[in-house]
Amino acid sequence: MRTLAPLGRRRVLVSRGDDVGAYRVLQVADPQGPPLPAAGQFYMLATVARWGGGDDERPYLPRAFSFLSARRGKLSFMFEDVGPGTRRLAELDAGEELWLTGPLGAGFRTPHDGRRALLAGGGVGVPPLAALATVLSSHGTRPTAVLGFRDEHHAAGAVLLEDADATVATDDGSVGHHGLVTELLAAELARDAHAVVYSCGPPGMLEAVRALCAEHDVPAQLALEAGMACGFGACYGCVVPLREGGYVRVCVDGPVIDAARLDGVPAH
């Protein structure tokens, strides 16, 4: 699923910024963008003012973010401060400006042949799953989701998955299931394996999901991450190795990739 992006980057206004647990959620007005980006697509973001001058004089390149929701000309994004780019973005508030390019890449394909959608993810992997849940719910089936977080503070991010029935696991047991999200996913698959799994999360989690699905012979679509410079296929920087040999660019051939095409999810 791929919605075309308007050519080039555009200057957009942040319309609000909220803290949700450990995460920052930004809403931006994108009147020139397409109304319906496909769930799993992403945008490249950079601030207009002061992009640079952070840790070690970075950031320099724009950063990739999946959209969380797209409604009435407003996009929202969710992220955690993990480095100079996300730190700068996390400072933003209503009225400040961003450079935005997108929607980019190929999103999720919705289930066919009667399989139910199982969403599995966690951390900053929530946005593409939330966007997918919105699509599925609007088609009449509210999906089931299993989400993993580090702790209660992070698990607060689960509320952003509005359109799914979500069960939460935390590493420290401070809320929900004490353990891994794959344990919840395994339970769901044990209950009914006629499913297609949609997943986004940190590489270790994605790899565990991939391995579990492979074991149960359940198809899975993984929304991958990779270091990116451009987001539109220009730099060939964002590749992952395929099972069949060679590489694909996550930004144009993904970020959503069929798990069956991978031997494993690379650590970065």
Add this chain to the structure above:
Amino acid sequence: MRTLAPLGRRRVLVSRGDDVGAYRVLQVADPQGPPLPAAGQFYMLATVARWGGGDDERPYLPRAFSFLSARRGKLSFMFEDVGPGTRRLAELDAGEELWLTGPLGAGFRTPHDGRRALLAGGGVGVPPLAALATVLSSHGTRPTAVLGFRDEHHAAGAVLLEDADATVATDDGSVGHHGLVTELLAAELARDAHAVVYSCGPPGMLEAVRALCAEHDVPAQLALEAGMACGFGACYGCVVPLREGGYVRVCVDGPVIDAARLDGVPAH
């Protein structure tokens, strides 16, 4: 006149920021600095957060600023936004942090042999003259000053020269004398040439002051500017050519230089 600087840069807090006409005045708390920097000395400043990432990814190096006043552990500085460094500094408000090194360089020497002090300057040349006026007033003689500015908005900066009797000239005649500060200075010298002139201002003005004083055979001390990387003699970048040949470093041998040592004030 040279007050030693504590070794190294120190982290200081901005205690207030005010707009005065076209200028920004910052007050910083400098409890570890010497209480009495010499008028005409300067400090190297950089912000702790986000020094970099401005126009063309600058600023990178710290910037030199003469102090305007030094009282009870508080320093004040005055500047105009002319590029990425001053732009970043102009954004600062109370509570933000600076890296500060200084006081650096050699300041003004006060008059001897009964000459009266005549202060001539303008624009961001006000600070060292203001600091000198404070010293002279505390010694019992409130000096005379002539100040040139572009227009009324800039001429508002004249109030910062609290401890002198100042006459103002503007380029556009919007306030004070319509014309050059050297015209006011020539009038003062015509009235009484047994004087020593202290000057700081843009290179063109300094050069005009130098030439006028040379013509009237009046000694002058010029507070020069030069592009600086370090401010403490390390880089050899900030030189001006001497009449006798060779160069001196403005940061350690100046910024105050006897006009007699120069053939002219370089344009940058």
Add this chain to the structure above:
Amino acid sequence: MIEFCGLQLQHPIVNGSGTFDAIAARRAFGDALLADFPFSAFVSKTITLQPRAGNPPPRLWEAQAGMINSIGLPNRGLEGYLEYDLPQLAQLPVPLITNVMGSSEDEVARLVEAIDERDEVAAIELNVSCPNVRTGLDIGADPRSLAALVRAVRPLARKPLIVKLTPNTADVAAVAAAAEGEGADAVSLINTLRATALAPSAKRPWLGGGTGGLSGAAIRNVALSQVAAVAGRISLPIIGMGGIASGTHAVDLISVGAALVAVGTENFRDPCAGSRIASELKSLQIRH
């Protein structure tokens, strides 16, 4: 319209090889890309005789005001290029320059001959930042080995031949003079500066390819210096590049001797950097 090696171009801004994939960009942006193409000529990624998968990831490192890449020249190889890429690139509204690289004279000759035959291609750019298997140095690092290469392949091309110099040399002007002496029609520079990055905590190389090349703002003043040095030595037209991100930067490069200006890394920050810089340049040139 400006003229460059017989090509008529709308403006002086082209792309740096390997920094814009017009085929992928069309997948992302659709045919709007053709209607508003950012460059006045399109330079292809480097094509080699055999297909290459490129280096293992990670391939990118963000540096101070720049980036380091270790992409490893992935491409479909000559045949794949002619069959899959060329028909699509031929649809672009601007002249096409094909960039080629080989690890021996013979390889380069075969590439140049095959590309020269194709009407879709307006000019050939020869990437000589490729290590000489014997010395380990870039072929383009040494005036004599570059001269030998250009001498060997020059007669094989009727189309304009542009030599893309390597900056990792002691005397780029001498290398440019060697290219001129053997009949090159133009030179382009600078390519990326050799650079290394280490993984943040483990102290091993971050890039899958080991070392990489630095590009972007950080190298702008090095580019200015090398372009000026080459322009002072040869009279061929020069495509200047390295850290160009604005019309002002383009004016600077042109003022030291570049005929065309190529935009590389800035495309990643702004997909329409080419058209933006062309229009900034135009208004600066009108003002003066």
Add this chain to the structure above:
Amino acid sequence: MIEFCGLQLQHPIVNGSGTFDAIAARRAFGDALLADFPFSAFVSKTITLQPRAGNPPPRLWEAQAGMINSIGLPNRGLEGYLEYDLPQLAQLPVPLITNVMGSSEDEVARLVEAIDERDEVAAIELNVSCPNVRTGLDIGADPRSLAALVRAVRPLARKPLIVKLTPNTADVAAVAAAAEGEGADAVSLINTLRATALAPSAKRPWLGGGTGGLSGAAIRNVALSQVAAVAGRISLPIIGMGGIASGTHAVDLISVGAALVAVGTENFRDPCAGSRIASELKSLQIRH
């Protein structure tokens, strides 16, 4: 304590030649400088046989995450150095390394001989980023001319001889190997990258000296790459430098093979960068 060419040093952080003037810094900071000297050894500015006034201003340009300088090696000349500077530098609490440069073998020989005689000096650093009058290239750009120079002057020095390589070369490792082959005791790198800046509106060179050298953060990953290349080729100790501004950067350079790390441009931003980096380095090394 660490050992470097027979010198006992408190920590591995020294200064880059020409980036810290201990005499001027003492005028600014007083004797506190001696009590808390930032470096474990002090490297002098480059000394030439004759006094030099240096280049006309402007001498500085602020670049992207770095700066370009065109200082032009102002110094009092050998005699002035011995007479005026050396007695003051001898008061520093750390070993003194004197950096020298000459435009001919004979000049270098006279400098090395005279410096070698002085007990105040612990080691000699030879700056070979000086243009060869015949070729215009840096003497240190070519392995053979460097080998000849080191061969000629090596016997004249009983003190450790450090060769400061130029980065403006195709193959810095080959040049380092030439220095090793002729008996140098250590090499240091990288010096600044050749770069040019244009005056903001007038399109002529900004720097009074025409071109200059790029230093600071922008060159850090180039330094990492060159130091790694040299360390892979020779077994002499290496003083690594280029854009070092933190303990992490120092760890990186050490991990690719530097024995000592020199701080240059960062001294301008933080006069005590040397001690800060030394202590950051220490805590990083303890943690691992």
